Amino acid sequence: MLTAVRSICPMANSGKSTAKQTLLQSAVAILAYNPGASLQDIAAQAGVGRATLYRHFSSREALVRELAMEAIAAIDQVTTQVRAQELPAKEALLAFLEGVVPLGDRFHFLGSESSVYTEPEVSMAYKRQMQELDDFVTTLKKEGVVAPDIPNAWVSTAIDMLIWAGWSAVESGDIARNDAAKLAYRTLTQGLS
Amino acid sequence: MLTAVRSICPMANSGKSTAKQTLLQSAVAILAYNPGASLQDIAAQAGVGRATLYRHFSSREALVRELAMEAIAAIDQVTTQVRAQELPAKEALLAFLEGVVPLGDRFHFLGSESSVYTEPEVSMAYKRQMQELDDFVTTLKKEGVVAPDIPNAWVSTAIDMLIWAGWSAVESGDIARNDAAKLAYRTLTQGLS
DNA sequence: TGAAAATGAGACACTTTTGTCTTATTTAAG
DNA sequence: CTTAAATAAGACAAAAGTGTCTCATTTTCA
Numbered sequence: 001m002l003t004a005v006r007s008i009c010p011m012a013n014s015g016k017s018t019a020k021q022t023l024l025q026s027a028v029a030i031l032a033y034n035p036g037a038s039l040q041d042i043a044a045q046a047g048v049g050r051a052t053l054y055r056h057f058s059s060r061e062a063l064v065r066e067l068a069m070e071a072i073a074a075i076d077q078v079t080t081q082v083r084a085q086e087l088p089a090k091e092a093l094l095a096f097l098e099g100v101v102p103l104g105d106r107f108h109f110l111g112s113e114s115s116v117y118t119e120p121e122v123s124m125a126y127k128r129q130m131q132e133l134d135d136f137v138t139t140l141k142k143e144g145v146v147a148p149d150i151p152n153a154w155v156s157t158a159i160d161m162l163i164w165a166g167w168s169a170v171e172s173g174d175i176a177r178n179d180a181a182k183l184a185y186r187t188l189t190q191g192l193s
Numbered sequence: 194m195l196t197a198v199r200s201i202c203p204m205a206n207s208g209k210s211t212a213k214q215t216l217l218q219s220a221v222a223i224l225a226y227n228p229g230a231s232l233q234d235i236a237a238q239a240g241v242g243r244a245t246l247y248r249h250f251s252s253r254e255a256l257v258r259e260l261a262m263e264a265i266a267a268i269d270q271v272t273t274q275v276r277a278q279e280l281p282a283k284e285a286l287l288a289f290l291e292g293v294v295p296l297g298d299r300f301h302f303l304g305s306e307s308s309v310y311t312e313p314e315v316s317m318a319y320k321r322q323m324q325e326l327d328d329f330v331t332t333l334k335k336e337g338v339v340a341p342d343i344p345n346a347w348v349s350t351a352i353d354m355l356i357w358a359g360w361s362a363v364e365s366g367d368i369a370r371n372d373a374a375k376l377a378y379r380t381l382t383q384g385l386s
Numbered sequence: 387t388g389a390a391a392a393t394g395a396g397a398c399a400c401t402t403t404t405g406t407c408t409t410a411t412t413t414a415a416g
Numbered sequence: 417c418t419t420a421a422a423t424a425a426g427a428c429a430a431a432a433g434t435g436t437c438t439c440a441t442t443t444t445c446a
């Protein structure tokens with residue numbers, strides 16, 4: 001376990017995740033499965049007091065908003081990396097899945113949380129990201145990875161759902177962490193056959 | 194499960210659905226997207242007072258339990274019908290999807306509601322249904338519809354998610370009601386190509 | 387029409403959650 | 417060692433949700 005490096009060495013700030021980061025991580029882990037969880041539950045899961053949570057997030061709404069923005073940023077990071085490689089569309093799809101399936105809880109949280117529609121800041125970023133996914137689908141069609149007669153909306157939805165499928169299959173222990181993205185990719189490109 | 198026995202009264206409710214049915218329908222429609230919705234919201238969506246809701250369901254827990262059991266029964270009805278036709282596995286899959294995609298909200302509600310794990314009655318019925326799905330996956334493998342090297346758990350999860358994908362794509366207006374099951378079927382059997 | 391049943395509205399007590407605050411303790415830095 | 421910052425614990429009031437109850441009104445059916 002590499003988790004315990006924090007205290008001894010004086011300058012090792014690199015491995016130390018801030019309390020805020022821990023809270024965000026715990027929050028998304030809980031909220032992805034139980035959107036109605038209380039801040040009590042979230043703080044407890046993060047191993048901090050409820051008051052500490054309020055020191056970092058002024059309200060539940062603020063927590064959810066930051067969570068959404070952080071999820072969007074994490075996914076953006078993946079898409080940026082994938083684009084930089086300038087892969088053919090098919091390989092880009094696999095790379096995208098490899099990067100995003102481990103973020104499955106954040107990804108799913110985004111699609112299910114209603115704040116995505118109410119908060120303008122989040123809403124705008126989310127729409128942009130959905131648009132980018134739609135553009136990617138168009139590329140997939142151009143390069144023959146996806147049949148042209150399938151509606152873009154269906155392709156996007158199917159990708160969404162199989163990302164969540166991959167993450168939750170790993171989480172429930174049914175699928176190995178390194179297999180999930182490949183299974184999603186295989187299912188998308190050639191089905192289950 | 195005989196759905197039409199409702200009341201002793203001779204003719205009373207022909208075209209009119211019971212308040213209870215309306216409530217169940219509204220509840221699943223709301224809870225599928227917002228699991229934390231209040232009974233106030235549910236009653237309002239059903240167009241009845243909150244007190245009326247309590248006349249039909251003694252508690253939130255009872256409402257959710259009946260909802261879950263009703264969802265399980267609805268899905269059972271589909272599987273019974275599909276089995277009765279004695280179709281080859283591939284055609285059976287399509288028939289199953291055609292029947293279940295319109296029940297997508299109930300299906301999704303079942304998989305996400307935690308009462309499924311806490312209530313013994315629901316839990317037992319749910320496990321049985323999941324087992325039946327797993328058996329069906331085994332049949333799909335035997336008849337060559339699904340490759341033998343794909344884990345059953347992945348196949349089940351993928352079917353689950355694409356059912357939900359179909360229902361929500363219809364709900365959001367992106368996909369025609371009559372296309373959703375076919376798109377899910379096509380995606381499962383040959384991917385998006 | 388008239389009686390019985392169902393409903394809408396809302397009052398009420400209770401519980402949980404939320405957001406703010408204070409205080410004692412721990413942790414980090416000088 | 418000493419000081420300053422961060423934290424856990426918990427008190428507190430306000431808000432929202434739950435479950436029970438009553439009563440006036442509407443609906444239903446005989």
